[in-house]
Structure formats: C-alpha cells, structure tokens
Amino acid sequence: MTAKPAAAENDFDVIVVGAGNAGLPCAIEAGSLGLKTLLIEKDTRIGGCLHTTGGHISAAGARRQIQAGITDSVQWHREDIESITKGTHRADIVDVSIEHAADAVDWLDDNGFRFAPETPRIIYGHPPYRVARTYYGPDGGLSLLETFTAMLDKQVAAGHVEVWTDAPLIGFLPSSSPTSVQGIEVLKRGVETTVTAKAIVLATGGFAADAELFAQIEGFPLVSAAHPSDTGDGLVLAREMGAALQGENKFLPTFGGLPHPTTPGRVQWEDRPVLTTPERAPWEIYVNAQGQRWVAEDAESIDTKERALVAQVPDLTFWTVFDDQGRQESVPMVVNWKPEDIDAKANVRAGVYRANTIAELAAMTGIDAQGLANTIEQYNTAVANGNDPEFGREYLPAPIAQAPLYAMKNHGIALLSYAGIDVDVSARVRREDGTVFSNLFAIGEAMGGAATHGHAILSGMTCTPAIVYGRLVARDIAANVR
Numbered sequence: 001m002t003a004k005p006a007a008a009e010n011d012f013d014v015i016v017v018g019a020g021n022a023g024l025p026c027a028i029e030a031g032s033l034g035l036k037t038l039l040i041e042k043d044t045r046i047g048g049c050l051h052t053t054g055g056h057i058s059a060a061g062a063r064r065q066i067q068a069g070i071t072d073s074v075q076w077h078r079e080d081i082e083s084i085t086k087g088t089h090r091a092d093i094v095d096v097s098i099e100h101a102a103d104a105v106d107w108l109d110d111n112g113f114r115f116a117p118e119t120p121r122i123i124y125g126h127p128p129y130r131v132a133r134t135y136y137g138p139d140g141g142l143s144l145l146e147t148f149t150a151m152l153d154k155q156v157a158a159g160h161v162e163v164w165t166d167a168p169l170i171g172f173l174p175s176s177s178p179t180s181v182q183g184i185e186v187l188k189r190g191v192e193t194t195v196t197a198k199a200i201v202l203a204t205g206g207f208a209a210d211a212e213l214f215a216q217i218e219g220f221p222l223v224s225a226a227h228p229s230d231t232g233d234g235l236v237l238a239r240e241m242g243a244a245l246q247g248e249n250k251f252l253p254t255f256g257g258l259p260h261p262t263t264p265g266r267v268q269w270e271d272r273p274v275l276t277t278p279e280r281a282p283w284e285i286y287v288n289a290q291g292q293r294w295v296a297e298d299a300e301s302i303d304t305k306e307r308a309l310v311a312q313v314p315d316l317t318f319w320t321v322f323d324d325q326g327r328q329e330s331v332p333m334v335v336n337w338k339p340e341d342i343d344a345k346a347n348v349r350a351g352v353y354r355a356n357t358i359a360e361l362a363a364m365t366g367i368d369a370q371g372l373a374n375t376i377e378q379y380n381t382a383v384a385n386g387n388d389p390e391f392g393r394e395y396l397p398a399p400i401a402q403a404p405l406y407a408m409k410n411h412g413i414a415l416l417s418y419a420g421i422d423v424d425v426s427a428r429v430r431r432e433d434g435t436v437f438s439n440l441f442a443i444g445e446a447m448g449g450a451a452t453h454g455h456a457i458l459s460g461m462t463c464t465p466a467i468v469y470g471r472l473v474a475r476d477i478a479a480n481v482r
C-alpha cells in the first residue's frame with residue numbers, strides 16, 4: 001500500500017486502535033496528557049471484551065489492600081507468578097505490569113470505580129496467589145467499562161479525544177523507513193478513510209473468536225468464551241508489516257465449560273461448571289470419549305487439571321459423570337445452579353444428560369459404553385478400598401451407583417489467545433528481523449496472553465497489564481514520539 005496524504009483534520013498525535021480494556025485507558029491517558037488522540041473501534045459500541053470479561057485485576061500494594069491490613073509486596077507477586085508459570089512468561093513485561101499495578105488500581109479508585117466489597121480476595125478459579133490481591137467490580141468487566149466511559153467522556157468533552165465507532169482498521173500507511181508507520185486506513189462507517197499520526201497503538205485484542213486463526217496459530221480446536229470481535233485483526237495486519245509473533249505453543253485452556261445452548265464452538269461463561277476443589281469437593285469422575293479417567297479429580301490446583309487435559313485429551317472434550325447422590329450433595333456443580341436445576345436442564349439444555357443406566361448414558365453422550373462401565377466399576381472399587389491406585393485421588397466420598405446417572409459435557413475453553421504480536425518491553429512492535437518500530441505499539445491481548453501468563457493462567461494478569469501498558473504507552477508517546 002502506498003502512502004496517501006490525509007486531510008489536516010485526519011492528522012493526530014496518536015491513534016489508538018480498539019476501544020477495549022487496553023485501548024480505553026490508553027486513549028484516556030493520552031487525552032489527559034494533551035495529545036490529539038483518535039480512538040477507533042470496529043464495533044458499533046466501545047468496550048470490547050469488557051462486555052464479556054470477569055474483569056479481575058490484581059496488584060500488590062494498592063491502597064485498599066493496605067487499608068485491609070494485608071501484607072504484600074511486588075516481590076511476592078513476582079514470586080507467585082514465577083512459581084505458577086514455571087518461568088514461561090516474559091519476565092520483563094510482567095515486571096513492568098506488576099510494578100505499576102497498584103498505581104492502576106488506585107487510579108481506578110480515584111476515578112470512582114465500584115469495587116466489589118469482598119475484594120481484594122484470593123481467586124481459586126486460577127492457581128491461587130498467596131495473599132488476597134485480586135479486585136473486581138460487582139458487574140465484572142462492565143464495572144471497568146463504566147469507569148472508563150466516564151473518564152473518556154471527559155476527554156472527549158475537553159476536545160482531546162475523538163472516538164469513531166463502526167470504524168475498523170483495514171491497513172497501514174508505511175513510511176519510507178521500514179521501522180515506522182505514517183498512518184492507517186480505516187473503514188469509517190463503510191467509507192475508506194486515511195488517517196495519519198505520529199504514533200499508532202494496536203489495542204485490537206486477541207484472536208480467540210476466530211477458529212481458523214486459532215487452530216493455525218495455537219494448534220487447538222477452539223471453543224471460545226472470548227468477545228466475538230476478537231478476531232486478530234491487529235495481529236494479521238502487523239504481520240503483513242513484518243511484525244514477529246511471540247508466545248506460540250503456550251496456550252493453556254481454562255478448565256471446562258458447557259456447550260453454548262445455541263452456538264457451536266462457544267460456551268456460555270455465565271453457566272460455568274465449578275471444577276475447582278477449594279470451591280467444591282468433587283463427587284464426580286472426569287472421563288474422555290473412551291470413558292477413561294485421566295486425572296485425580298480432587299487435584300488441589302486447577303493448573304494440574306488444565307495441564308493434564310492438554311496432555312491426555314487431544315480434543316479437550318471431557319464429561320463429568322455423577323449419580324443422584326452426587327447431584328444432591330456436591331453443590332454447586334455449575335455457578336448458581338441448585339441440584340434441582342440439573343434435573344430441570346437434563347436432556348433439555350445442550351451438554352446436560354440424565355439416564356437410568358450406564359449404557360443409556362453412554363448412548364446419549366457418545367462415550368464408549370464398555371469403557372465407561374469399566375471406569376465406574378474401578379472407581380467404585382477405589383471408593384470401597386479408600387485408595388485410588390491409578391491417579392491418587394484422596395477424596396472418595398461415595399460410589400457412583402445411585403440412579404439416575406448424570407453426565408455434563410465440558411470442553412477446555414479459550415478466554416484469550418496466548419500468541420500475539422512480539423513487542424519490546426516498551427510495547428513497541430518488533431519485526432521478524434529483530435528491529436523495532438519506533439512509533440507502532442501493541443498492548444493488551446494483542447501482544448499475546450503468554451507474555452504475562454506464560455504457559456499458565458493467572459488471576460488478573462491480562463486485564464491489569466492491559467491497563468498498565470495502556471497508560472504507560474500514552475506517557476511514552478507524549479514524552480518521546482510527539
């Protein structure tokens with residue numbers, strides 16, 4: 001593509017592409033520093049994944065944590081992350097993220113963010129940190145969006161930030177140097193528009209809503225809870241400009257999700273099964289399509305189960321199998337579901353099955369009947385002996401014997417993509433040849449979840465770095481690029 005001149009009104013200090021969790025704080029900070037800022041969003045509304053995410057953020061040393069009397073430090077946060085990821089993350093990016101995390105939480109606090117009263121707390125859906133350092137609002141990601149929207153509105157009213165929705169980035173305007181960009185092409189409400197700027201920030205999210213790209217880059221079948229507009233646009237276009245990839249081969253699925261009631265390839269995040277031992281002791285077994293178990297269901301860390309799933313179950317599909325006593329005793333099987341809800345949804349809602357016999361349950365689910373029968377028999381023997389020789393499960397409350405029998409279909413799910421645009425520690429995009437763009441940045445999930453999660457998943461460590469880097473990049477541009 002050759003450079004075209006842009007009209008003066010289409011020339012900015014900075015263009016932020018994507019109005020989500022990373023792009024919004026970036027545009028807000030840029031505006032507050034007096035940069036002439038354009039924020040473009042391909043959707044017809046701002047927010048991106050904030051409409052979908054739990055919006056958990058984590059920080060050591062934020063004001064609220066100190067007021068709650070919790071001892072913590074950035075060094076502890078660093079050590080927890082190192083221990084959970086086993087060193088597979090980008091240490092330089094994590095360091096920047098956690099060193100500025102408390103400031104980001106306090107910034108939200110100063111701007112009226114509604115913290116859920118129980119926060120900070122320890123979250124067990126991911127491998128837990130040693131102390132309570134995770135925050136969220138009562139409405140998940142929407143609570144963050146509420147605060148960001150109010151802050152953005154002020155910058156728009158002050159004339160510092162212009163926002164274009166229904167305006168996807170469709171290409172870059174290269175400059176004479178291979179390591180800088182002049183501007184972008186935007187499809188503004190269907191009209192191709194050229195915009196120039198001194199700096200461009202890709203905050204376009206990941207690609208965990210694009211099954212083809214996901215299978216190609218992450219190498220796994222996609223069952224997604226990600227925001228539908230996260231289709232990897234920034235990554236695809238940056239790679240056309242020579243950008244390198246980072247974080248490949250590090251995807252780790254989030255453990256379990258019921259099929260979406262209507263949409264193949266998606267789960268309904270609101271109906272997520274509770275599969276973490278500290279939150280619910282399991283009465284069920286997990287089986288694959290052959291009817292075989294593959295992990296100790298009472299493993300304390302969810303990380304152990306996620307890794308076993310990737311290693312043992314290539315298509316990431318498994319079923320929880322339990323009997324009527326398990327249904328009544330082990331609550332909640334799914335967030336907010338009572339035992340009677342399972343009965344009401346069985347054989348009605350996708351992925352929830354009830355049958356009177358093992359053979360009937362196998363026929364309904366597609367699990368191998370003989371394999372399932374053998375496994376239940378072995379499990380019941382383990383319960384009788386108080387010893388599970390194959391997997392070492394210790395919590396063996398009762399045999400699976402009391403009809404009716406139940407199965408719930410689960411798939412390892414993608415909340416985010418792990419690979420992303422390679423960047424240096426200042427979030428400047430790095431090219432395949434190792435050179436770095438002087439004025440093109442990638443922040444948030446666009447830089448890949450693995451940068452901060454490594455081959456693991458950590459509480460708050462996509463939302464927090466997205467906010468931190470959003471603000472830091474804006475300051476960098478104000479100081480060095482303008």
Ligand SMILES: Cc1cc2nc3c(=O)[nH]c(=O)nc-3n(C[C@H](O)[C@H](O)[C@H](O)COP(=O)(O)OP(=O)(O)OC[C@H]3O[C@@H](n4cnc5c(N)ncnc54)[C@H](O)[C@@H]3O)c2cc1C
Nearest residue numbers: 018020021022042048049053056169205444445460462463
């Ligand atoms: C169900 C769920 C729960 C999660 N819970 C947590 C959690 O509790 N804590 C945590 O840390 N992480 C969590 N995550 C992950 C985290 O929320 C996301 O990784 C993060 O919000 C991504 O922020 P982002 O700004 O990079 O992307 P997004 O918020 O998705 O923003 C990207 C924006 O760019 C726009 N865009 C895309 N292409 C273009 C284009 N061509 N032109 C213009 N705009 C474009 C998109 O429409 C979107 O608005 C969760 C994810 C999911 C799905």
